[in-house]
Amino acid sequence: MDLNALALLVEIIDAGNLSRAANQLGMSRANVSKRLNHFERQLGAELLRRSTRQLEPTELGWQLYEHGRAIRHELMAAQESVQSLGKRLSGTVRLSVPSGFGQHTMSAWFIEFMTMYPAITLNVIFDNDIEDLIKGAVDFSIRVMAETPANAVAHSLGDVEYVACVTPALVSQYGMPHTLDQFRDLPLITSELTGQKLHAAGRAGAAGGTRPIRPRLMSANFFFLRDAILQGLGVGLVPRYMVERDLAAGTLLQLPLPPQDLAFLRTTMYLLYMPARYQTRAFTTLVAFLRDKAAGR
Secondary structure (H helix, E strand, C coil): CCHHHHHHHHHHHHHCCHHHHHHHHCCCHHHHHHHHHHHHHHHCCCCEEECCCCEEECHHHHHHHHHHHHHHHHHHHHHHHHHCCCCCCCEEEEEEECHHHHHHHHHHHHHHHHHHCCCEEEEEEECCCCHHHHCCCCCEEEEEECCCCCCCEEEEEEEECEEEEECHHHHHHHCCCCCHHHHHHCCEEECHHHHHHHHHHHHCCCHHHCCCCCEEEECCCHHHHHHHHHCCCCEEEEEHHHHHHHHHHCCCEECCCCHHHHHHHCEEEEEEECCCCCCCHHHHHHHHHHHHHHCCC
């Protein structure tokens, strides 16, 4: 089998169409199409179904793609081993992390990692956009979500638990709520997404004529929300990691809500990467490090 043609097939499927593959390979579209057609004639089988907008691999096309990708990864791993022989572990890893958890917790992890591996360069993006991963702008992403993308490899880093918390002074003013429904009479501080989940969970008050739970302050910036909660502007409904130290110090009190009241807010943090991309030693080392840190090892 022509291994160069097999590598071309992998490039075409990864790119999604002939024009993009040609651009990435520095070839003309006509030349890419000609080489693909020649490969199919050699095999006596169709590998890609063409349309005006996209290419759809046949069953054989997918099988050869998996084999070709595995071969490419092994060759790249061998090349990296030769280049790094006798040298410190090096390379660049691009990743994106959630703005809240990333700044609050993971920043210290990255500093520890870079102290351990001084020849590795990290390019860290703090945002909540999954498109960076899909478009190939980063090597992997860490995201908090209910469902992971079907085309990505996902490793769970654990659940994200939400807590209701308040300053002692605010408890003196409003009393101690014992159910989430009692939040209808309190100024609430939370994220816009949590506000939407409150609505979806039936807390909006449309049924039965009850008043909705209306947040007084909403933001995607959990540091801003935490500051507002500490200033006594309202009751907070935020991830536990954001207020863990404040709860331990007693500057905030956790409201004794039944666990089922906040169960609908629980999400999971995932480490996501695309299977088609080559994983360098720097990449795999960082991923293993982060999974260990998340597990509390």
